[in-house]
Amino acid sequence: MTPVDQEFPHDPDNGVAGDCYRACIASLLDVPTADVPHFLHDFPSAEEADRRVADFLRPLGLALVTFHYHGEGQTPIFPEGVHYILHGKSPRFSGKQADGSVTVHCVIATEGLKVVHDPHPTRHGILGAFEDPDTGDKWWAVSMLVRATGGTAEQLPVWRQCPSCERDNRVHRQSCVGCGLELRDPPPSKRYETKREAA
Numbered sequence: 001m002t003p004v005d006q007e008f009p010h011d012p013d014n015g016v017a018g019d020c021y022r023a024c025i026a027s028l029l030d031v032p033t034a035d036v037p038h039f040l041h042d043f044p045s046a047e048e049a050d051r052r053v054a055d056f057l058r059p060l061g062l063a064l065v066t067f068h069y070h071g072e073g074q075t076p077i078f079p080e081g082v083h084y085i086l087h088g089k090s091p092r093f094s095g096k097q098a099d100g101s102v103t104v105h106c107v108i109a110t111e112g113l114k115v116v117h118d119p120h121p122t123r124h125g126i127l128g129a130f131e132d133p134d135t136g137d138k139w140w141a142v143s144m145l146v147r148a149t150g151g152t153a154e155q156l157p158v159w160r161q162c163p164s165c166e167r168d169n170r171v172h173r174q175s176c177v178g179c180g181l182e183l184r185d186p187p188p189s190k191r192y193e194t195k196r197e198a199a
Helices: 020-029 046-060
Strands: 062-069 083-089 104-110 114-117 138-147 158-161 168-170
Touching (some): 020 046, 020 083
Antiparallel strands (some): 062 138, 083 138, 104 114
């Protein structure tokens, strides 16, 4: 996991959708934020956002699996050293929106609820868990990168190094994110798999 920051802080009054989710996915993939689409740029439905994320990850042989985590009392399921996206209430929009929903913020966490990276420039993390207004039950949403069914090692993200500035680039990039040099397909001996696991 390589921490990267979001490019657009959430500002719905001015038509700007925050891209913390995008930055968290980029962090898990060890790529710059610009290498990942801003899936929520036009305030899509949850279903449409999930489809966009799935379409982006599928060629990489990956998928994002999201589930609820209730914290205390729930059997720990996180292997040591595994990073994931933790969704909770935004500390900058603590009140409910007009439709009764809350504004979500995403951070990178590990080993339960230990936050290790907040892509927002304030670094305030998340305000807390979501809460069911009827039952009072609280939960966080957790998203983990997993290898997609049918994925192969050849589909997993692969790096290539820029011969000019030595910046690591995803193999699908046509130009270096560091210096802009045009990148040509290197011979197989020059390719190497990610130094870190995607999760």
